Amino acid sequence: MERPEVMNWKPTASIEVLRRRAQMLADVRRFFADRDVLEIETPTLSSAANTDPVLHSLSLTSDDSKKQFYLHTSPEHAMKRLLVAGSGSIFQIARVYRAGERGRFHQPEFSLLEWYRVGFDYHQLMAEVVELLQLLVPELLGPRAALKMTYADVFRRYVGIDVGSAAVADLASALASHDIQFVADELDHRVLVDLLFSHVVQPQLGRDDITLVYDYPVDQASLAFVRAGSEPVAERFEVFVDGVELGNGYRELTDAIEQRHRFETDNQRRLLQGLPAMPIDEAFLAALRHGLPECSGVALGLDRLMMLLVGVDDITQVISFPID
Amino acid sequence: MATYSTNEFKGGLKIMLDGDPCSIIENEFVKPGKGQAFNRVKIRNLKTGRVIERTFKSNESVEGADVIELDMEYLYSDGEFWHFMEPKTFEQFAASEAALGEAKQWLKEQNTCTVTLWNNDPILVEPPNFVFLAVADTDPGVRGDTSGGGGKPATLETGAVVRVPLFIDIGEVLKVDTRSGEYVGRSKD
Numbered sequence: 098m099e100r101p102e103v104m105n106w107k108p109t110a111s112i113e114v115l116r117r118r119a120q121m122l123a124d125v126r127r128f129f130a131d132r133d134v135l136e137i138e139t140p141t142l143s144s145a146a147n148t149d150p151v152l153h154s155l156s157l158t159s160d161d162s163k164k165q166f167y168l169h170t171s172p173e174h175a176m177k178r179l180l181v182a183g184s185g186s187i188f189q190i191a192r193v194y195r196a197g198e199r200g201r202f203h204q205p206e207f208s209l210l211e212w213y214r215v216g217f218d219y220h221q222l223m224a225e226v227v228e229l230l231q232l233l234v235p236e237l238l239g240p241r242a243a244l245k246m247t248y249a250d251v252f253r254r255y256v257g258i259d260v261g262s263a264a265v266a267d268l269a270s271a272l273a274s275h276d277i278q279f280v281a282d283e284l285d286h287r288v289l290v291d292l293l294f295s296h297v298v299q300p301q302l303g304r305d306d307i308t309l310v311y312d313y314p315v316d317q318a319s320l321a322f323v324r325a326g327s328e329p330v331a332e333r334f335e336v337f338v339d340g341v342e343l344g345n346g347y348r349e350l351t352d353a354i355e356q357r358h359r360f361e362t363d364n365q366r367r368l369l370q371g372l373p374a375m376p377i378d379e380a381f382l383a384a385l386r387h388g389l390p391e392c393s394g395v396a397l398g399l400d401r402l403m404m405l406l407v408g409v410d411d412i413t414q415v416i417s418f419p420i421d
Numbered sequence: 422m423a424t425y426s427t428n429e430f431k432g433g434l435k436i437m438l439d440g441d442p443c444s445i446i447e448n449e450f451v452k453p454g455k456g457q458a459f460n461r462v463k464i465r466n467l468k469t470g471r472v473i474e475r476t477f478k479s480n481e482s483v484e485g486a487d488v489i490e491l492d493m494e495y496l497y498s499d500g501e502f503w504h505f506m507e508p509k510t511f512e513q514f515a516a517s518e519a520a521l522g523e524a525k526q527w528l529k530e531q532n533t534c535t536v537t538l539w540n541n542d543p544i545l546v547e548p549p550n551f552v553f554l555a556v557a558d559t560d561p562g563v564r565g566d567t568s569g570g571g572g573k574p575a576t577l578e579t580g581a582v583v584r585v586p587l588f589i590d591i592g593e594v595l596k597v598d599t600r601s602g603e604y605v606g607r608s609k610d
Contacts, residue, residue: 149455151452151455151456151457151458152455197428197458197479197480198450198452198458199428199450200449200450200451201449201450202450203450203452277476278473278474278475278476279475279476279477280438280475280476280477280481280483281477281478281481287456287457288457288478290456291453291456291457291459292457292459292476294453294456295451295452295453295456295459296451296459296461296476299453317455317456319455335454342453342454344454345454345455
């Protein structure tokens with residue numbers, strides 16, 4: 098701890114950047130007001146938590162109780178409960194929390210713009226994402242076209258493998274041929290796929306366009322609908338600009354039984370990895386049993402949009418005070 | 422031995438990799454939206470001086486390198502080794518050219534350097550951030566030109582070459598930032 102008189106108290110974003118941030122929030126609200134999408138707010142505190150083994154919730158206890166609460170990693174469950182309750186299409190600008198995420202593009206506390214469109218399929222939602230990006234970052238993204246590629250396409254194009262049929266050995270030799278030195282005791286299929294995606298594929302995406310990658314492997318379905326067929330895929334997409342992931346969307350899974358199964362599988366994977374199992378969100382599952390309307394939803398990282406808007410390469414330059 | 426989680430990775434941290442002590446130069450956190458997080462790091466192998474890139478799964482632990490950093494006085498060079506003395510114990514250490522690297526050009530006798538020891542062997546020598554060195558050779562100074570525009574090369578007493586303003590003359594003592602290799606100003610005394 099530095100001495101109090103030399104502690105740096107100053108914001109890491111300039112007041113000018115904060116002004117542009119306020120303008121971006123106003124633009125977002127106008128965009129959705131024009132489309133009759135309702136702004137809503139949901140709690141950041143929950144007694145349930147995200148089960149996904151790659152997301153780490155921050156937990157809280159109070160000084161007068163043993164009960165544990167979690168800060169949400171996204172407002173997804175609560176927003177879907179509103180959809181079930183008949184809200185129609187909704188959006189939210191939410192502060193969310195993810196432990197252990199810190200880097201040039203990550204802070205453990207950040208801002209998500211999340212919205213759900215009742216009756217939209219995921220291609221319609223992708224089109225709306227592009228429209229919004231072009232409105233919010235007009236100079237950079239206004240002139241850019243959308244480029245849509247499936248997850249299998251980008252692996253064929255940038256890694257040169259068929260990710261659907263690739264075995265661990267194929268993935269490992271692809272890593273070697275791209276000169277990536279990975280330090281690990283054992284090689285896990287899913288980890289190697291993520292490694293190739295983040296180190297080889299992602300830096301190439303959205304160089305001169307707005308790239309939308311869609312139709313993800315079933316083991317990366319998360320909360321997305323899985324389309325059956327000879328090669329089933331998750332109806333999920335991500336959007337990339339200049340090699341940076343800006344957002345993630347799904348045609349939403351509406352099947353409560355399948356959703357419970359995914360939560361339980363997540364928790365089993367957590368235990369295998371030595372992570373604690375997380376309390377499953379029963380209110381969310383009860384809402385799904387009641388019936389989620391067919392819809393698609395997406396969350397964009399507002400801080401990263403700000404980084405594109407003002408042209409900086411560190412997230413702390415667009416938020417007032419990063420974590421110490 | 423201490424271990425470090427990838428969460429604690431930052432520039433300057435010393436870890437063991439492939440049996441060699443290494444120093445982290447750069448640490449980048451990389452994470453696909455809904456996927457495994459990684460730490461992609463640039464590391465200098467302190468024994469060979471080579472810079473390599475490695476990727477770790479986030480939250481993995483890595484063994485720390487059992488190195489100590491000590492302030493030592495630079496004594497002299499015999500051409501093959503550079504000799505340093507720990508001022509409290511008067512213990513002397515001989516560092517090889519590989520351990521010196523870029524530091525060599527800034528070393529002046531009696532300067533204090535940071536010497537990193539691994540198994541009591543100097544593997545890295547870092548010069549002070551600022552050194553005061555006399556100009557051994559440069560084009561004649563241009564009197565009255567204090568505009569700071571332009572500039573010229575000057576060879577310092579240790580052999581280092583830095584870019585200096587036109588008004589600097591041979592024999593003047595300059596303050597130089599060893600991290601950037603840039604002229605900072607004239608010595609006040």
